[in-house]
Every structure is written in structure tokens, then in C-alpha cells.
Amino acid sequence: MNLKALWLGLVRSDGGAGDRIVPPTGFTAQLTVFSAGAMAFLAVFALALALATGRLAERWSSELAESVTVRVSAPVAEQEARTQAAMQILQTTPGIGQPRLLPDEEVAHLLTPWFGPDMPVDALPVPALIDVPVTDSAFDAEGLRLRLEAEAPGSILDDHTQWRQPLVSAAKRLSALGIVSLLLIAAASAAMITLAAKAALAANGQVIRVLRLIGARDITIATAFVRRFTQRAAVGASVGTVCGMIAVALLPGMSAAGGFLTGLAFQGWGWLLPLLIPVIAAAVGFFATRWAALKMLGAVR
Template identity: 65%
Template sequence: MKLDPTRIVEFLTGDAQADRIVPPTGFTARLTQFSAGAMAFLCVFALALSLATGRLAARWGDELARSSTIRISAPAEQVAAQTEAALRLLETTPGVKSARALTADEQADLLAPWFGPDLPLDTLPIPQLIEVIEAGDGYDAAGLRLRLSAEVPGAVLDDHTRWRRPLVKAASRLRMLGWLSIGLIGVTMAAMITLAAQAALSANAQVIAVLRLVGACDSYIAQAFMRRFTLRALSGAAIGTVLGMAVVLLLPAAQEQGGFLTGLGFRSWHWLLPLFIPLAGGAVAFLATRAAARKTLGELT
């Protein structure tokens, strides 16, 4: 079916006469609305989860891929010479933007969380670390390893992929789970609306029989039901979405080094995405009711 805005508006504003042919039902109407609201509420969180883990995966992938570390473990008297050799070698390596040896203080800072600030590091054989920042597409890790092993025997290159990969993978899985949840929420809502619409259609069998007898087309009868359920789902989902967004807004803000839990939320234009949830809910209700109405009406004379 082609999406024609004027036809959608016409459908939603409807015809007051046609509206009245279906008897009003207070309780089931509110149930449909409530379920649509609850689904929309959950959908906001699933969406927030997907977007947040997506961001996280991108950040981990990006930041960690841009830097790597060379560790030099050598007898104390050779460390300085090997560091120098490694730095010289890195200067001539294509794809390396910059490389610098960490100072003793920086290394102490890195180790402080594990050993405490008072440990006399200068008495321990701490390996020297060199931070390598990549440029453009990065360097050839295997090639660099070969050259290092030839010229700087004590150097070990750690390009972080070993532990970056499972993290990025976990984040991607989480994101997939989020999208899967959104899909399941959509399908559940369709199932729910179908059940409600089918119940309404069979409860109104007499109404439908009378309408057919006086010459109503199937589309006219179906329209009356579709309009009702679409509006209910739309309004319910709108309320659920607003509540869900309010709760997301009230979540504690993400800290700089926060994990994905505190990062759950929307950033900038992502705040517009949940606004599509009510529309999607309305569309799902429209299609589900249409299918149910066509099926029910097809069985009548």
C-alpha cells in the first residue's frame, strides 16, 4: 500500500457517522491502550540500550585501535639503549604518527592503583613502556613485530586487539539484543492488537451482520474497527513513550569513564528516535487490525 499523507490524515480524522457504528467499549479500549503504552515504554529502553551499546562499541573500537603499547623488558643496563632503538625504529615505520617513552612518573601513576603510591618503583625492574599513536590506516603490526624482534630483542608489541576484540564483540552482542527486543516488542504488540481486534470483531458479529445486510462494503466495516484500534494504540504508545523518555532523562548522567549502564540514554538527535515509537505502534495496530478484519469478514456472507 502506498503511503499517502492526505489519506492517513483522512483515515485518522475519520467520519463521525462511521465511527458510531461500532459500539463503544470502555474497558477493553483501556486495556488495548495500556498494553500499547507498556510496550512503548519498554521499547524506549530497548532503544536506549541499543544506541548506548552502539556508542560504546564504536568508542572502544575507535580509541583502542588508535593507540598501542610497546613494552621493553631487558636487563636494567640495556633498557635505555633498547628504548632508544625502538623509538628510532618507530620513527621510520609508516602509519605511526608519534611514539614516546613514558616517563618514570607516568609509569608510577599507572601502577599506583595496583601497588599504592608508596612503592619504591625505582628499585624494581619495571619494564619501560612506549606509547604508539597510529596515523591514518594504522601500521602493519606483523611487520613491526618482525623488525622489533630483529633489532630490539626485549620489545613486545601490544596492539590491544587481543582484549579489545571481545569487548567490542560483547558490546555488539548487547546492541543486537537491544534490536531483537525491539523486534519482539513489535511482534508482541501486533499479536496483542490482533487478539483484541478479533475479540472485538466476534463480539460485534451482530453489528457486522446488520451492516452487511444493509449493503456495507467490507472496507467500510473494517475501516471503523481499524480506526478505533489504530487510535488506541497510537495514543497508548504516545503516553508510554513520553513516560519512558522521562525516566531515561532522569537516569544518572554518564561519567567520563562510566560503563554502559550509566551511559544508558540518548545523545543529541537520538532523542528524536523514540518519537517514532508511537507511529510504529499505530502502524502495527493498523496492519494487525486490517488482517484480523479481513479474515473475519471473509468468513461472513
């Protein structure tokens, strides 16, 4: 009983006794369709999570690496002079673009989440913030940091490394978790289909013995079960995938969600990836039922 014969039997139905021994309804059929649909629905969300967090890691890695910030802290009487000194240093530093001193309004907006909108920021000793775009790989962050310490005391360079690396690492781990979830979903689907196929084979043990007595081959019997359960897995997974894609499409976008996770949704060609889930579910059903049928038919003698 080889894989080629099973596959030929799967795609070429003869409508014979083999098909009729597989119950078209009942708890095994319902269990297979429901489990395939539920797992496909969850697989859509796991796939969306993996893609969204992958985009998030790329976004944080690129955006935070494209700029640095210089913070200038000094007594009120010296604040303006030290800020101008830091600006002059930045303007002569290779590898960066035009530095921009953030106005008081932007600084107040940045502090709003911590102090609230009514906090008089002007009365606080808030340091001056300079946004510095990085335009070239020749930029030497450590050299600039040392130069600022020497020529503009109180100026601190922040290249966002302390924030960027943990965020990117967390996003990549979430993406890996999504992939692991997909593998676990496939394994759980295979286990459920295997149990359902074994239950159907066990329930029809007497019928299988009679078929053997009248000349039916194991390949014919096994092919009937493989075909029926593969079809059930494909149908259930198709319904679950469609429902999952609709649910993902109804989720709020990035702007409505406040930019959380770049939006847990598919983008562009990513909408085509969930269409592979029913195909994979059918393949899982095929191999899981084949293994169960070979094992059970060897025992039913």
C-alpha cells in the same frame, strides 16, 4: 474490501453506527492502550541500547586502532639501555607519531585496579611502557615487531588486536540484539492488538449481524474497528514513548557512569528517533486490526 477504502475510512470519521459498535471503554480498550504504552516504553530503551552500543563499537574500533604500545622488559641494569634502543627504533619508523615513554606515575595508575593504591610499584619489576600513536596507514605493525625483537630484545609490540576485536564484536552483537528486540516488540504489539480486536469483534457479533440486515457494509464495520484500535495504539504508544524518553534522560551520563557503554542515552539527532515509535505503533495497530477484522467479518455471517 481493499486497503484504500479502509484508509479513507480511517482518516474520515462519519460518526455513524460503525463507530458506535466499537466499545469506547472496557477491557479491550484498556488492554490496547496499556500494551501499546508498555511496548513503546520498552522500545525506547531497546532503541537507546542499539544506538549506544553502535557508538561504542565505533569508539573502540577507532580509538584502539589509533595507537599501539611497546612493552620493554629487561634486567634492571639493562632496562634503560633497551628502552632507549626501542625509542630510537620507534622514532625512525614510518607511519607513527612521536613515541612517549610513560612515567612511573602513569604506570602506577594503570596498575592500581589490580594492586591497589598502596602497592609499592617501584619495588616490582614493572616493564617500561611506550605509547605510540599511529598516524598513517603505511604503519607496518608486523615489520616493527620483528625489528624490535632483533634490535631491542625484550621489546614486545601490542597493537591491541587481541582486545579490540572481541570488544567490537560484542558491541556489534549488542547493537544487533537491540534491533532484534525492537522487531520482537513490534510483533508482540501486533499480537496483543489482534487479540483485543478479535475479542471486540466477537463480543459484538450479534450487533454486526443486525447491522448487516439493515444494509451496513463490511467495509463500514471494519473501518470503525480499524480506526478505533489504531487511535488507541497511537495514544498508548505516545504516552509510553514520552515516559521512556524521560526515563532515558534521567539516566546518569557517561562521566557519572564511569564511561560504561558511552552512556545509555540518545545523542543529538538520536532524540528524534523515538518520535517515530508512535507512528510505527499506529501502523502496526492499523494492519493488525485490519487483518483481524477481515478474518472475523468473513466468519460472522
